[in-house]
Amino acid sequence: xxxxxxxxxxxxxxxxxxxxxxxxxxxxxxxxxxxxxxxxxxxxxxxxxxxxxxxxxxxxxxxxxxxxxxxxxxxxxxxxxxxxxxxxxxxxxxxxxxxxxxxxxxxxxxxxxxxxxxxxxxxxxxxxxxxxxxxxxxxxxxxxxxxxxxxxxxxxxxxxxxxxxxxxxxx
Numbered sequence: 001x002x003x004x005x006x007x008x009x010x011x012x013x014x015x016x017x018x019x020x021x022x023x024x025x026x027x028x029x030x031x032x033x034x035x036x037x038x039x040x041x042x043x044x045x046x047x048x049x050x051x052x053x054x055x056x057x058x059x060x061x062x063x064x065x066x067x068x069x070x071x072x073x074x075x076x077x078x079x080x081x082x083x084x085x086x087x088x089x090x091x092x093x094x095x096x097x098x099x100x101x102x103x104x105x106x107x108x109x110x111x112x113x114x115x116x117x118x119x120x121x122x123x124x125x126x127x128x129x130x131x132x133x134x135x136x137x138x139x140x141x142x143x144x145x146x147x148x149x150x151x152x153x154x155x156x157x158x159x160x161x162x163x164x165x166x167x168x169x170x171x
Contacts, residue, residue, distance in 0.1 A: 006040060006086035008033060011095035012057060013046040019111040020091050021155065023057050028157035029089065030057075034065055043081055045095060046070035087168070097121045107164040109155060127167050129160050 012026045030042055042061070044054045048071025058066045073081065079098060082088055088099035089107045096108040100121035108121050110130040120128045 007084060008040055008042050009082055009085045009088040010042055010044045011046065011088065011090035011093055012044065013050045014091040014093040021109040023053065025157045027057055027060065029161055030061065030066060032158065032161045042066040044068050044070060045073065045078060045081070100126045105168050107160065109160065125171065127164050129155060129163060
């Protein structure tokens with residue numbers, strides 16, 4: 001998906017739990033990326049408060065391949081990292097919007113808590129994937145999802161990887 005040696009920024013966190021793709025799905029996505037592009041480098045980004053969760057995500061990977069940068073960068077450092085990346089994979093978050101605004105290839109994994117048509121990041125290199133469910137949009141307002149966040153948990157990592165790769169190659 002990314003040429004050898006290029007960086008892919010992964011932003012697995014959002015301001016609401018209901019907007020987050022499961023960490024295991026991000027793990028599977030990274031595994032696929034490294035399997036298909038062995039020299040790709042992954043930079044996991046987030047706040048200092050995300051660092052422990054990100055450690056659980058990166059633990060299975062070589063530190064040479066996957067780096068937990070959560071809490072180590074300011075906004076301008078993050079922008080520079082995005083500018084140097086081949087692509088960005090993110091939940092619906094500020095990182096996805098920043099990457100889109102900076103013209104990077106951006107895969108935005110969008111929960112059904114909000115209308116993706118209204119709130120998606122905009123740009124010519126943005127791919128938004130969501131799983132439409134009968135309960136969408138839900139407007140949980142911080143309440144637990146009675147459907148176990150099916151809009152995110154049932155969005156398959158292999159499908160996301162393949163769809164993003166195909167659209168990048170076509171574009």
